[in-house]
Amino acid sequence: MIPGYEPPQLLKQRLFYQGRKLNFEVSTMRLPNQAEGDWECIRHPGGALAVPVTKEGKFVLVRQYRFTVAGRLLEFPAGTVEQQEAPEETIKREIEEEAGYRAHQWRTITKFALAPGYSDEYIYAFLAQDLEQLETPPAHEDDEDIEIVLMSAQELEEAIRAGEPIDAKSICSFFLARPLLELKG
C-alpha cells in the first residue's frame, strides 16, 4: 500500500439501469486531492469459466455471435453466476448447456478482475477434465448460437497470436491452465 493512501469518498450513487444479469450505476466521488468526478460501473455477480480439456489434450471452445462486437468470438464456456450460487455450480451447469460436455474432474485455476475500469466482475476460472460428451446435446438458450471447436494447445496459441477473434477471459484462462496440464503428465 502507498503510505497515507486514502480511497475516494463517495458523494452520490445513481442507478441508471437494472437488468436481468447486471446493473449500471454512476458514482460521484471526491478524491484525496479534493477533485470531484463521475465514475461508471457495471455491477455484475461474477462469471464462471471452464477450460475443458479432453483425454487427447484438446481444448473445448465455443464460437458464438456477440452483438457487442458485431461478430463471432472464440471463447471458453462461461456463464453468469446466479444469485445464491457458487461459481463451481454455475460452471458445471454452463459447460453442459454451452458445450454439451460433463466434466468429472475439476480444479480451480484462479480468479481475476475482468474490466476494472468500469465493471466489478470477477472471472472464476476452472480446469475441467475427465470429460463425458452428452448424448443429447442440450438445447441452447435463446440468445446463444454456438459452434463447438476442439483445438490442441499449439493450435489455440497460434490462433490467438494470429489474431483470431477471441476474448480476454479465454486468453488468460488458457495460459494459466496450460502449465497445470503439463505438470500433470
Place this chain on the structure above:
Amino acid sequence: MIPGYEPPQLLKQRLFYQGRKLNFEVSTMRLPNQAEGDWECIRHPGGALAVPVTKEGKFVLVRQYRFTVAGRLLEFPAGTVEQQEAPEETIKREIEEEAGYRAHQWRTITKFALAPGYSDEYIYAFLAQDLEQLETPPAHEDDEDIEIVLMSAQELEEAIRAGEPIDAKSICSFFLARPLLELKG
C-alpha cells in the same frame, strides 16, 4: 461460420448514459428463433496497453486503486483511446503519464475483446522497450493514485498464479508478450 447463421435483428436501441469516456446503451433484439430480449452494451472507444520491459528484463507495472472492485490492482499502463487518436498514440502518452517512462522501441502484440458480454471495447496491446525513465515524473491525473512496480517475468507469473489482484488485460498481455522477448534473445 455456421451455415445459415443470421445475426439478431435490432428492434430498438436506448441510450441510458453518456459519459466522458464511455456510453451505456440497451438494445432490444429479435433472434433468428423469433425470441426477443434486451442486451446491454458499454460503448467504448478502445483501450491501449503497454507491456514495458527494461534492459534488465523487468516488467513495469502500476498498482492503482480501482473503486469498481474497491481495492488496488496490479496492471500494465493503459488508457482510453481518444477521439481521432490511433492506439499507438494513446499508449505513448499513457506510458509517460502513468509509469514515468518513455519507450523508444515499440512492437504490436495483438488486440483482443475485453468483455464482449456487455462491452465493445478492444484492447490494443504493445510491447514497449528501450525505456528511458523520465527525470521529472509527470503529474498523475486527478483520478489516478499510482505506485510503480518492477517485476521479472518469473516474479510476475508467480504473483498471478498466487492470486495477486491483477486484471485480465494485463494477464493476457503478459503471456502474449513474453515469448516475443525470449525469441529476441
